[in-house]
Amino acid sequence: MDTLAYMKLFFPFRMPDFHKRGIESIWNVSGEDRAEAALSMTFRNDPRAMAMSFMRNYGEPYEWLTEAFLDWAFTFVSTYLYYEDRDIADEHTLNLYRKGLACFEGNAPTYHLSLQEHPVIVWDFHSLMLAVKFLFSVKLTNAKNPMRMCEHCRMAFYAQRADSRFCSAECRNKASKKS
Ligand SMILES: [Zn+2]
Incomplete structure (x- = not known):
């Protein structure tokens, strides 16, 4: 897919001033726009998509979001019903729940260590989606x-x-x- 056509999916209102030639790309940030200038500085060593996802005009179609919400809701409800029905449902039904849960794809975040007051784990989430999915999974499996x-x-x-x-x-x- 053409890069600019792909970007248009995420910038339906106003495209950033972005030019591409071969594998080289240039992103013009106007001096006027301090927020954009700060973004391009902050993420200068990261993939360009990273900075773009934080830009003011970045957007995603509503349908993509509802699909993600439905996915989480399905996972939650399947888990809930599994334990509700465990004693009364037949093995076939229980297997459907298990299979449904197995479809939830876990894309693991990476982490690094940092020496704060005491050593801490710092999770490297490369997207909001991954952060939400991971925290959702932690919450879903929290027994207490x-x-x-x-x-x-x-x-x-x-x-x-x-x-x-x-x-x-x-x-x-x-x-x-x-x-
Ligand atoms: Zn209530």
């Missing part, structure tokens, strides 16, 4: 404060305790009044 679905409003929430059934005191009260 698991992600759960509220039995009253059906919203996802981070449970304070492993056996929490409602997202809030309000939902707990409403549910107990109903029953």
Whole structure:
């Protein structure tokens, strides 16, 4: 695919002043625009896509986002139902849940070490998508404060305790009044 045509996908409103000849590319940053100048400095050693994704006019089609959200929702709901149904569902159904989960692709971030007050791990996320996916996976597998679905409003929430059934005191009260 032509580079500029590809870029147009991410800059539907205003294209950055970008020129390409062979494998060489030039990105003209006007002196007026301090934010763009700062970006090009900050990311001068990184792939150009990195700086571009932080630019003011960068955008992605709504459909791409909804697809990502649906993917996460599917993973969450499958996980939730698996443990809800584990004792009553047949093996075929449970296998479908397992297969559904296996489709969630984990693209592992890299990390480096840094000497702060004490040594720390610094994760190198090359995209927001990767950061969200990784943190989502950490939350999904957290046994102490698991992600759960509220039995009253059906919203996802981070449970304070492993056996929490409602997202809030309000939902707990409403549910107990109903029953
Ligand atoms: Zn609720």
